[in-house]
Amino acid sequence: MADSASAVADGGRDGAFVDGVVDTYERVAAIHHGTPATKRDGALELTRFEDVVAVTKRRDVHSIDPDAVAIVSMALGAGRPLIPLMLDGEQHTKYRKLLDPLFAPKQVARLEPVIRNLAEGLIDAFAADGEVDFFAAFCEPLPSQIFLSQLGLPLDDVPFLLWVKNGIIRPTDEEHLAAAGPKLIEYLDAELDRREASGEQQDDLIGGFLTAEVDGHSLTHEDVIDITFLLVLAGLDTVTASLSCMVDWLARHPAERDRLVADPSLLPAAIEELMRVHTPVVAGSRHATVDFEIDGVEVKAGDEMRVVWAAANMDPDTFPEPTSVDFARPNNRHIAFASGFHRCLGSHLARLELRVALEALHRRIPDYWLDPNRTPGYLNTAVVRCVDPLPLVFTPA
Amino acid sequence: MPDQERTREIAVDRELCMGSGMCIVYAPGTFAHDEATKAIVIDPMGDAIDAVRIAIEACPTGALSLTSEEERG
Numbered sequence: 117m118a119d120s121a122s123a124v125a126d127g128g129r130d131g132a133f134v135d136g137v138v139d140t141y142e143r144v145a146a147i148h149h150g151t152p153a154t155k156r157d158g159a160l161e162l163t164r165f166e167d168v169v170a171v172t173k174r175r176d177v178h179s180i181d182p183d184a185v186a187i188v189s190m191a192l193g194a195g196r197p198l199i200p201l202m203l204d205g206e207q208h209t210k211y212r213k214l215l216d217p218l219f220a221p222k223q224v225a226r227l228e229p230v231i232r233n234l235a236e237g238l239i240d241a242f243a244a245d246g247e248v249d250f251f252a253a254f255c256e257p258l259p260s261q262i263f264l265s266q267l268g269l270p271l272d273d274v275p276f277l278l279w280v281k282n283g284i285i286r287p288t289d290e291e292h293l294a295a296a297g298p299k300l301i302e303y304l305d306a307e308l309d310r311r312e313a314s315g316e317q318q319d320d321l322i323g324g325f326l327t328a329e330v331d332g333h334s335l336t337h338e339d340v341i342d343i344t345f346l347l348v349l350a351g352l353d354t355v356t357a358s359l360s361c362m363v364d365w366l367a368r369h370p371a372e373r374d375r376l377v378a379d380p381s382l383l384p385a386a387i388e389e390l391m392r393v394h395t396p397v398v399a400g401s402r403h404a405t406v407d408f409e410i411d412g413v414e415v416k417a418g419d420e421m422r423v424v425w426a427a428a429n430m431d432p433d434t435f436p437e438p439t440s441v442d443f444a445r446p447n448n449r450h451i452a453f454a455s456g457f458h459r460c461l462g463s464h465l466a467r468l469e470l471r472v473a474l475e476a477l478h479r480r481i482p483d484y485w486l487d488p489n490r491t492p493g494y495l496n497t498a499v500v501r502c503v504d505p506l507p508l509v510f511t512p513a
Numbered sequence: 514m515p516d517q518e519r520t521r522e523i524a525v526d527r528e529l530c531m532g533s534g535m536c537i538v539y540a541p542g543t544f545a546h547d548e549a550t551k552a553i554v555i556d557p558m559g560d561a562i563d564a565v566r567i568a569i570e571a572c573p574t575g576a577l578s579l580t581s582e583e584e585r586g
Contacts, residue, residue, distance in 0.1 A: 212573075216532040221546070449571070463538070
């Protein structure tokens with residue numbers, strides 16, 4: 117659930133992120149042999165870890181050009197800024213102070229048994245088969261069902277919401293892209309009307325938004341839609357994508373996987389390291405509101421920047437031997453959840469889902485590998501990197 | 514490398530804190546959330562200094578700071 121500005125279809129230089137390439141580590145690490153700040157497609161692209169952290173912590177660097185909000189969000193929503201992604205400064209902070217406590221560690225920890233039950237149920241459905249498209253059977257349903265039940269939307273609507281989310285992030289064609297945003301607005305609008313008509317307050321996130329106050333005012337319908345829209349996108353895609361990258365990697369590295377199967381206490385650190393090397397959300401956009409200099413490059417007020425999280429996480433100055441996957445890497449400061457004010461709102465939920473999912477998988481299906489007869493889909497140039505489909509074979513449980 | 518510092522003071526700006534919980538991820542022995550989902554310091558020496566520094570760096574709003582520290586070694 118990255119609260120990071122709109123990512124880019126081609127998140128790296130010189131073909132660092134190419135569809136169909138299994139491990140992009142060497143390519144991404146090679147970015148650091150070049151200049152740290154380069155103008156590309158009208159935006160200054162920042163790849164050094166320290167630069168990305170410094171820029172995203174500046175109050176005078178915003179997530180988006182206010183003049184561009186209408187254009188950008190027409191594709192994504194109602195022509196209004198998505199909340200809190202496209203807000204900056206005080207407005208942004210007000211909403212984050214409302215939203216962050218809802219996703220704080222203590223809050224999400226209560227979901228652990230719910231996530232475990234769902235994970236086990238999904239595995240039960242294919243455990244006897246010995247083969248599965250793990251993306252469709254597990255990576256996609258797990259986070260989306262958890263998230264929709266948290267929001268308070270019916271699970272029957274999962275297919276529709278996945279269609280919307282894919283239309284915005286990985287559209288099949290122009291038509292899909294054009295239809296997705298408006299359909300979601302229409303759907304959320306109807307949901308809010310239904311709740312208002314029923315008059316009863318539901319104990320879920322949307323119910324919470326409807327009764328919340330910012331600056332002493334209730335949120336408008338539009339506000340609630342703009343928040344929920346973003347949460348649907350974030351909650352239905354990023355954990356799915358991360359999980360598919362991780363399970364694909366573990367399927368190809370049985371010795372490392374066996375270590376995690378034997379000792380699940382290694383999982384949290386392993387998840388951090390796999391987040392670092394796969395960084396599903398490749399890059400974010402930032403917008404300068406003042407002139408400043410970085411790496412000897414002049415940035416002018418009004419300039420657009422692209423902060424490449426995936427490259428920053430492969431910066432050898434911050435991560436020695438960045439291309440080696442080391443579950444015991446000390447002080448892993450990766451910024452796969454972004455850095456600065458717009459740092460991911462849902463990272464605690466994401467980490468919990470990833471850990472519980474891998475624990476459940478390894479308990480039931482400790483040996484899995486890529487199906488030699490089917491090809492996994494390495495979607496590296498998508499806004500969010502994932503492996504779809506992810507065909508696995510395993511010893512039937 | 515073991516920590517060798519003897520004192521450490523960590524300040525939390527409650528006005529800036531928005532309850533992201535990032536500090537709790539990186540330095541769970543040092544930070545917790547109070548009832549208002551604001552960061553509090555439960556034990557300034559609860560984690561290695563590197564972990565505390567990463568927690569401070571990871572705070573999205575810059576609400577945390579190391580205000581005093583005597584390092585040896």
